[in-house]
């Protein structure tokens with residue numbers, strides 16, 4: 001049984017670090033690589049960070065219904081291809097998605113059992129400090145991201161879990177705990193319980 005974990009956060013919340021630590025610490029997870037029309041940044045590689053495609057190709061794929069969800073974020077399209085979930089299922093892995101609030105809403109509708117987690121910086125001041133510390137963005141971009149963050153944060157109530165990222169190590173622990181607790185849910189355990197019960201009934 002594959003569980004879908006949806007993780008969203010305004011940029012600068014420390015999401016990428018937390019997600020990569022989660023992937024490192026917990027076995028049996030697959031990270032969903034999205035399609036996007038935005039150009040690659042820095043060290044990003046096609047097929048690893050994203051599948052980078054042209055707008056026309058994205059729109060054609062979307063029209064064919066290839067995406068589980070997709071949205072326009074900061075003027076570019078981003079989408080999760082259906083094959084990501086199919087592969088996770090075929091491999092018996094859980095799927096981790098790093099997607100925005102619009103995509104999270106679409107996916108929760110399609111897959112109500114998906115577990116959604118919203119990551120939040122402790123305050124606007126700290127978010128601003130983190131955005132400046134990355135020093136990748138111009139002042140205009142930083143201001144826009146702060147403005148967008150204020151909008152995104154209002155959507156926290158559509159998520160199952162909210163994680164305030166004060167300190168990386170403890171936030172990673174919380175993320176790991178959410179995954180582990182989900183895996184212990186009864187509906188996830190049925191396959192394992194049956195053979196255990198049999199050992200009792202045959203005794």
Ligand code: 5GP
Nearest residue numbers: 034035070071073078079080098099100103
């Ligand atoms: P970035 O360009 O900084 O990598 O990502 C910008 C935003 O797009 C982030 O909030 C990220 O979570 C979101 N995003 C990345 N992939 C997807 C996707 O497949 N679908 C949706 N809806 N959002 C995505």
